[in-house]
Amino acid sequence: MSDPTSLPGEINAATRSLHTTLNRLITTRLPLALPPHTSDPSLYTTGLLHFAHIYLTFESLWNDLVSAPTSPPTSPLLSFLLVNPYDAPEMFSSPPSPQMVRFLRTLRPKGLTRSARLKADLEFLTGLHPTDLSVLLAQYPGDKVADYCQHIRRNVKVKPHVLVAYAWCFYMAVFSGGRYIRSELVKSGDEFWRTNTGPDTSTSTSSQLPLSESGLSFWSFLGPHDGEDIKADFKQRLLAAESFFTPDERIDVIEEAKSIFKFSAGLVQELDEKLATDLEKLNVPERVERPQPETARGEKGAHVRPTVVLSRKAVMWWRRPEVTGAAVALGCLAGVALLRMEF
Known part of the structure; x- marks a missing residue:
């Protein structure tokens, strides 16, 4: 558990209610992206394609910030070519301070970033050549995805320290x-x-290759510790933010974390709109949590996974191909991971 007075602790406290809101959107989706409700991973792939833009955008911007000035952009399609300088002039403002660049350069341990693994998984799942996949990823699948990515680029350019919010929410979620x-x-x-x-x-x-290296590598880490060593290293490096960030920068990071959950919920809602779905009219009972033995607060294993009960009508509705699509898989990515963060 994080110290409630630390920056991660304050992020967790500030986003707790947003966790609950997002939870209502996605708790029914994860099982329905898998057998027996579907016979292949196309639903998962669709959602992964939809949500990949977020990881690729903030990681490419991060890499561009900490690279030498003469280095080419790491992901020009996502970082620059989709940006209209007349619509977003603030994105071409002065660079961050050398101190901020040094902090961001050393914050992420080797093996933490996910972009390369995301692309490898998508190449496997879609069968596309890397060049064709890049072309596909250069197109936004929806307006809210575009808005989310533009929000990331705009805020990171003006306040590069908000990348810490993306690192904490998205890496710790994985x-x-x-x-x-x-x-x-x-x-x-x-x-x-x-x-x-x-x-x-x-x-x-x-x-x-095994699925942990191609297909589902996004969820895996190299090494004998399955990422636990990387996680500990990242949290240790983040401690530097406690003395490095100003009070205003600290507030910026916390507010950006709130935006992350709001935008992620918006992506789920956009998919529902595109699929002409109406979650309010679904005959889905509220989630039912089975009684569990009390566990000491903060004790390892105290987090309990709720049991979700669906009516037969709701299950059959979700099994319709035009409904299950990207909404199911995106729910897995955008919601379940964020909601099950155990810091």
Whole structure:
């Protein structure tokens, strides 16, 4: 558990109610992206494509900030080519201070970033060549995705320290809630993840790799400790923010964390709108939590996963192909991981 007076502790406290709001949108979705409700990973892939823009945008901006001035942008399609300088002139303002650049350069341990793994998974799941995948990712799948990415670029340019909010929310989500998601995804079996995953996957090099390296590598970390060493290193490095950030910068980071949850909920809602769904009219009972033995607060294992009960009508509604689509998989990514953060 994080110290409630630390920056991570304050982020957790400030976003707790937003966790609950997002939870209402996604708790029914994770099981429905997997067998027996679907026979291949296309639903998961659709959601991953929709949500990949967020990781790729903030990580590419981060890399561009800490790179040498003469270095080319790490992801020009996402960082610059989609930006209209007349619509966002603030994005071409003065660079961050050398002190801020040094802090951001040393904050992320090796093995923490997810962009390369995201792209590898998408190449495997879609069967696209890396160049074709880059072209696909250069197009926003929805207005709210575009708004989210523009918000990230605008705020990072003016207040680069808000990248800490993205690091804490999204990386810690993969460490904590992501472990639960990964365990559920892996239960579907190797055959499921290699079904209809692209025209060339049967003969490609990636098809010969384990899912932890290609297909579901986003949720995995290199090394014998499955990322626990990386997590501990990241949290230790983040302690420097306690003395480095000014009070105003600290507030900026906390407020940005709130925006992360609001924008993520907006992505789920956008998908529902595009699919002509109406969650309010679903006959889905409120989640039911089975009684659990009391556990000391803060004790390892105290986090209890709720049991979700769905009516048969709701399950059949979700199984309609036009409904399950990206909404199911995006719920897994945007919501479950963030909501199951155990810091």
